[in-house]
Amino acid sequence: MIKQIKRLFILGLLSSLAGCVQYSLVPAGSAVSAKGITVTPPMDWNKSPANLGKKVEIWTRDGVSLDQLIFIGGISDGETLFKSWNKALPMPAFNAGMLPNDVEDLVKTSLKNLAGGEIQIDTSNLKPTEFGGTFGFEFELDYFEKSGLKKRGNAFAVIKDEQLYVILFTAADLHYFGEHLPEVRKLFESAVI
C-alpha cells in the first residue's frame, strides 16, 4: 500500500512537472494550423499538452478547467473524434453521410464519454454558418460537470471532402464563456481549411 501511494505521488509529481513544461504559447496575430484548421487568433492562447486523440488539439486562455478551445480536424469515415479510453464507453464514430443533426449527437456523445459518461449535455440552436468559406453549421451546448460547475459551449463544424472539422469552445458559464466567446467567434471567422 505504502509502495502504491509512493508510486502515485511520484507519478503525480512527474506529470505535473511535465504538464508545465509542455504548455506552449500560441501568439496573437499570426496564422497557425491546428489539425488542418488554419486560424489567426486575435489574442494569445496556450496550447495544452493533453492528448485526447491524434486529430485533437486543445487551447486555453485561463486554464483547461475554466475554458477549452478544442480543434478536431480531418476525421474520416469510421473514425472517432477522441480516442476511446474506456471500453465500457466507446466513442461514437463519424460517418461521411452524416448531416448536421447527426454531427450534433456525435459531438454531444463524444464529449459526454470523454467526461466518463456521467454528465448530461443539452444541445440547442443548431444553425447554418459559413466555415472557412463553405457551408458549415454551429450549435450550443449546456451541461454541468460532475463537480457541479455549469459549463456552456459553442461548436462550429463543417464536412469538407467527406472529412469532419470541428472547433469546440467550452467554458465555465460564470464569467469565462461570455468573456471569451467574442474572441472565439473572431478566431472562427478567420478559419481556413
Add this chain to the structure above:
Amino acid sequence: MHTLTHRLLGLVMASLVSNAVAAATSYPPAFDPGYRPEASSDEGGFWYQVDKLERDIQHSPFVVTDPALNDYVGNMVCKLAGDYCSDIRVYVIENPHFNAAMFPNGMMHIHSGLLLRVESESQLAAVLGHEIGHYLRSHHLKQWRGLRDGAGVSMVFDMLLTGGLMTWAVMAGNSSFGRNQEIEADAIGANLMHASGYAPVEAANLWRYVDAEQKADSSRQASSVFFATHPQPKERIAKLEAHISQLPETGNTLKNNGLIEKIMPLYRTFMANHLEMQEYEQSELLLAKHEEMGYPEAEVRFFRGELHRLRNQPGDQDLAVDAYTASLKLDNPVPDAHKHLGYLHLRKKNNTEALSHFRNYLALAPDASDKQMIEFYINSLESKND
C-alpha cells in the same frame, strides 16, 4: 470535497442486493424512529460525514426536482417504512444506470435508470423495501465498523480525512454487503411489500428482467455496476422466491397505480440519457418492455427510431425511417420524428419526402431552436424542386 463526493457516490451506488436466502423470520429494527447517534460516538462521526455528503447532493444538478415524481416515490417510502417514514429522505438522481442506494443517516438515492426499468409500482416497492431493509438493520454501520476494525493503511489515513467514509465507499462498491445482510434486506423488503399491499413476487420478476437485460448486452457484460458487485442473480432469485412462498397468501397484485403517469413528464429526458449509453441491446429490451407496459406508443416508437438512427449500423437507417413513420401515425406524435425523417430522407435523396417532413416539423414546433437549420434545408430543397 465536491469531486471526492461524486466519486464516492459512484461507488456507493452499488448497494443493491446480492444473494438472498429464504428465512421467514422477523428482523427487528436496530433502532427506534427518530434515532440519531451521539455526536461523540464513532457512529456519530460516520453520520457527520454522510450528512455532509447529503448537503452536497441537495445542491447537485443531477437531482430530479419534479415535485409529482418526488411525492410519488416519497409516499411509497412512507407506506413501506411506516413509523420510520420521516427518517428517510429520497433523492431521485438523473443517471441511466440501474441502481439505488441507502445511507446510514436515512438518505436514499434512486436512479432515473431504475425508474425506467421497473414495470409496476410493486417492482419499485421491491427496490425501496430492500433499501429500507438495509437501513433498519444498520447494515452500513456494521460494514463500516468491520472495515475499520480490520483497518488497513488506507483506512488509517482515511479516518483522518473522511472518517473512514472513503474506504467504506470503496469497499462497499467493490464487495457489497455481506451475504447475510443481503438475505435480511431481501427478506425485509418482501415483508414490507407484503404488509403494504404490494405483490412480493414482483421483486423476483424485477431481478429476472435485470438479469435478462444484462445478458442481452453482448458488448460489455462486465460494465454494469450492478453485476460487478452482484454476481449471482439466479441464486438470489431462487432464494427470494423461496422466502416469498412462505408469506401468507393475500392476493395482493397492486401494479401500476400511476407509475407511468408520474414518469411520463420526464420520459424523453430519461430515455435520451439511456440511449446515450450506447447500450443498444439493453435499450431495445427496455423499449419492448415499455410497449408492453402501456407507455404512450408514439413515444416508444419515436425512441425506437432514435435507437436505430444513433446506432447507425447497416440497415438501421431504414429501420429508423419505419419507426419514426409509425410513431407519427399515432396520437400525440413527437415533432422531432418529422425532423429526423426529413434528414433521413435527405440522406436517401428523397427530396419530396424530406421537404414535407421538414415543413411538418416546423408546423408542429414553430419555436424549435434549430429552426434556422431546417429553414435552410427547406429553402435549398424548394429551389431544387423549381
